[in-house]
Amino acid sequence: MADGAMTATxxxxxxxxxxxxxxxxxxxxxxxxxxxxxxxxxxRSLGPVWTWLLLGGTIFTAxxxxxxxxxxxxxxxxxxxxxxYTVIVxxxxxxxxxxxxxxxxRHGYVTxxxxxxxxxxxxxxxxxxxxxxxxxTMPYLALQLLGIRAVLAAGGVYPRGAAGxxxxxxxxxxxxxxxxxxxxxxxxxxxxxKAVAVFVSLTAVTWLVLARLGGPxxxxxxxxxxxxxPALLLAPEQQPAYATLALGSALALLMYPHVLxxxxxxxxxxxxxxxxxxxxxxxxxxALFGFLGIAALATGVRAPAxxxxxxxxxxxxxxxxxxxxxxxxxxxxxxxxxxxAVMSIAAATSFVRNVYVEYVHPTATPKRQVRIAKAVSLTxxxxxxxxxxxxxxxxxxxxxxxxGVWILQIFPAVAVGLxxxxxxxxxxxAGWGVGxxxxxxxxxxxxxxxxxxxxxxxxxxxxxxxxxxxxxxAVAGTAVLERLGVPRGADLTDLPxxxxxxxxxxxxxxxx
Numbered sequence: 001m002a003d004g005a006m007t008a009t010x011x012x013x014x015x016x017x018x019x020x021x022x023x024x025x026x027x028x029x030x031x032x033x034x035x036x037x038x039x040x041x042x043x044r045s046l047g048p049v050w051t052w053l054l055l056g057g058t059i060f061t062a063x064x065x066x067x068x069x070x071x072x073x074x075x076x077x078x079x080x081x082x083x084x085y086t087v088i089v090x091x092x093x094x095x096x097x098x099x100x101x102x103x104x105x106r107h108g109y110v111t112x113x114x115x116x117x118x119x120x121x122x123x124x125x126x127x128x129x130x131x132x133x134x135x136x137t138m139p140y141l142a143l144q145l146l147g148i149r150a151v152l153a154a155g156g157v158y159p160r161g162a163a164g165x166x167x168x169x170x171x172x173x174x175x176x177x178x179x180x181x182x183x184x185x186x187x188x189x190x191x192x193x194k195a196v197a198v199f200v201s202l203t204a205v206t207w208l209v210l211a212r213l214g215g216p217x218x219x220x221x222x223x224x225x226x227x228x229x230p231a232l233l234l235a236p237e238q239q240p241a242y243a244t245l246a247l248g249s250a251l252a253l254l255m256y257p258h259v260l261x262x263x264x265x266x267x268x269x270x271x272x273x274x275x276x277x278x279x280x281x282x283x284x285x286x287a288l289f290g291f292l293g294i295a296a297l298a299t300g301v302r303a304p305a306x307x308x309x310x311x312x313x314x315x316x317x318x319x320x321x322x323x324x325x326x327x328x329x330x331x332x333x334x335x336x337x338x339x340x341a342v343m344s345i346a347a348a349t350s351f352v353r354n355v356y357v358e359y360v361h362p363t364a365t366p367k368r369q370v371r372i373a374k375a376v377s378l379t380x381x382x383x384x385x386x387x388x389x390x391x392x393x394x395x396x397x398x399x400x401x402x403x404g405v406w407i408l409q410i411f412p413a414v415a416v417g418l419x420x421x422x423x424x425x426x427x428x429x430a431g432w433g434v435g436x437x438x439x440x441x442x443x444x445x446x447x448x449x450x451x452x453x454x455x456x457x458x459x460x461x462x463x464x465x466x467x468x469x470x471x472x473x474a475v476a477g478t479a480v481l482e483r484l485g486v487p488r489g490a491d492l493t494d495l496p497x498x499x500x501x502x503x504x505x506x507x508x509x510x511x512x
Contacts, residue, residue, distance in 0.1 A: 005334035013037060017337060020189045027447025028173045028453050036110055036373060037364040039183035040349040041265045050188055051266040052275045057254065057338040058262045059089070059189035061140075065198075065332055066147045068286060069293030070309035072300075076223075076232045080290050081245045081387070086283040089249035096254055098269035099418050103465040103493055110261050111346075112414050113354040119417045121489020122425035125359060128432055129410045130354035133257040134347045136403035140256070141343040141384045143400050144336040145172070151313045158240060171333065172340070176381045179341045180374050184265055187341035195339050197331035198285065198466040199278035204324055205316060206288050209295045212319060223297030232294075239256055240458035241451045248464035252408040256413070257346035258339060340381070346375035398448040405443055405450065409435035412467075412474050421491050427477025434468030439463055 015018065037043060064082070071079035094242040101114065107117050112133065116124035148171065178186035213219050224232050234242055253259060266272050289312065296311040301318065303311040316328045353375045357364050364372070379383070411430045442452045452462045 004388060005322035006329070009323045009326025010330040010333070013327060013334060014171070014249070016361075017190050017193050017334045018178075022192055034370045035203060035351060035370045036349060037108070040110060040186060040261065042184045042344050044265060045267050046188065046265045046271070047267055048271045048274045049279075050191075051234035051262070052187045052278050053191040053195050054184075054338075055093075055259070055262045055266065055275055056279060057187070057194045057260055057335070058342045059086070059279075059339075059502070060282050060286060061144060061147070061336065061339040062175065064286065065335060066309040066312065067295065068149055069289045069312040070303070072290045072293030072308075073297050073303060074226050074248050076292075076294075078238055078242060079293065080228045081242045083287050083288065084288060085246040085249045085253075086510035087269070088246060089253055090276050090283075092254055093263070093279065094273050095262040096415055096418065097260075100260070100414075101264060101272055102327040103271050103418070103495060107493065109270060110264065111257065111350050111353050112352060112410070115198070115225060115493070116410075116413050116417065117354070117358075118492040119421060119495065120413070120425035121491060122429070124423045125413060125429050126354055127358070128429065129413055130350045130405060130431075131388065132406055132410050132436075133255075135205075136341050136373050136407040137257055137347045138377045138380065138387075139403050140258075141340055141347070141380060142387045143397070144340040144343075145384055146397075146510065147309070147338045148333050150307065150309045153310065163335060172336070172385055175337050176343055176378055178399055179344060180378055180383075183472075184261065184342065184345055186260055187338045187345075188372070189299070190334060190341070191193055191338045192222050193253055194334045197235050197327065197333055201324065201328040201331045202285060202288055202292075205292065205320060205328060208319060208324075210301065213295065213298060216291075219295050219298045223294045226297050226300070237458065240454075244461035244464045248408060248461040248467070251415070251467070254405045255410050257350050260342040261346040261349065262342055269352070340384070344377040344380040345373075347380050348373040351376050353416065353451065362363065365508050401448055401450045402440060402443055405466060406436060408463040408467050409439065409470050410480045412471055416471075418495070420494075421495065423474050424478040424481045424486070424488055426488075427474045427481055428487065430477050431470040431472075431474035434473045435466040438469050439466030440459045442466065458461040 068079055068082050075350065084362050088312065096383065100112075103109065103115060107114075107118055113126040114131035116129045117123065120126075175186075178190075209218065210218070220232060263272060266275070292312045292315060296315040299315060299318070301314045301400050303309075303314060313329065313332075320328065352369050357369065357371055361368070409432050412423065414432060416423065439462055441448060442465065446452050446462075448461050451459045452465065454460050454465065
């Protein structure tokens with residue numbers, strides 16, 4: 001049963017998030033007509049601070065903050081692949097997001113599939129990019145609910161039965177209303193509370209853990225006794241999986257629609273470069289969460305079988321004063337609301353721009369596009385709630401693992417396409433198909449493990465192996481199609497077709 005002070009603090013944090021969401025309309029210019037760019041991208045008007053808050057709050061989700069320490073609690077050192085993975089993301093974001101923003105702003109693109117459509121002149125390729133993004137995003141959205149439920153249940157804040165389900169519905173109902181009305185501005189203002197609450201509460205929890213246990217050395221020594229010393233260090237045979245997981249996950253992350261949506265909302269490429277340099281602050285936060293997983297092991301926390309993600313909430317509940325524990329649980333809950341809102345917006349925007357307008361209603365007015373996007377965004381949230389209540393937690397986790405492999409298969413069309421247009425759209429489509437089938441087969445064959453053996457040798461990340469096959473087919477297919485003289489669509493992006501070209505002037509908020 002939850003302590004009264006804990007519940008009061010938790011509700012205060014959630015109430016603060018709700019009040020901030022109401023103020024989101026103040027960020028919206030009242031003299032502009034409704035547009036999908038305004039609703040989904042906040043009119044591309046976010047400066048460095050707001051972009052850092054939104055992008056960090058979108059990338060670092062509540063489930064990440066629960067799953068990484070849970071993995072550290074159960075497996076030790078391999079869990080920390082997330083630290084180099086999120087470090088690798090920073091230089092990739094520095095280069096890719098700023099360049100993609102420039103092209104998107106110049107041509108009015110709102111999604112990655114818009115860029116693919118313009119770059120290759122191929123509607124089928126743009127469609128599969130959009131559908132892959134939506135497919136990979138939906139289980140990720142459901143995992144935010146699972147993260148909330150695991151945290152609240154461990155802290156005793158989540159009632160059993162129908163009452164608990166009503167709590168989940170109430171949390172997402174407020175988010176749904178704010179997102180429906182204000183679009184991306186709602187999670188943007190909530191991200192400020194998320195950053196303050198998470199940074200403050202995590203710093204306090206880490207300090208208290210170190211004070212209680214006698215420093216980091218005592219924490220790792222205690223964990224080594226329970227888990228086994230070698231488990232806190234990477235064995236040589238684990239290193240290929242560790243490295244490929246870090247690299248593959250970093251490449252995949254920037255292809256997710258919600259991350260690109262947060263990036264497109266910036267006011268210029270220079271803003272995105274500044275934010276990319278500052279993103280490691282969020283990585284440090286993730287490293288501390290992983291450390292708390294080790295601390296939970298050292299203190300003898302016994303997480304339920306199959307529920308290692310509850311280890312840190314149980315540690316917080318055991319060691320923290322009730323008000324501080326309520327702050328931590330509230331911070332993690334708010335940490336789910338930001339990415340969940342951005343994910344639903346990104347999925348809705350992809351559907352409207354690349355399915356509805358492209359194939360159903362090509363003459364839809366901007367006002368109608370916004371109306372449809374709002375409805376789809378709301379439907380995505382309802383679907384995520386139904387998904388969580390209707391399926392086992394492991395089903396959502398399995399689908400999310402597949403989602404990471406799937407989203408990586410659009411990397412050649414999007415990321416490589418930013419630097420060269422030589423790859424033929426039909427070859428890219430064939431490569432995508434091979435990557436999707438191969439990646440799915442490898443993950444399912446290994447019992448929904450994203451790490452698979454490579455021909456009886458070392459284990460590597462399945463998504464990266466599938467991407468290699470994808471690129472091989474795309475390059476070989478391009479050579480064959482060019483030799484056969486198969487025409488390609490018109491390139492409307494005005495980007496260079498080869499890698500070795502002079503730099504073009506950037507297009508920023510002050511240089512349209």
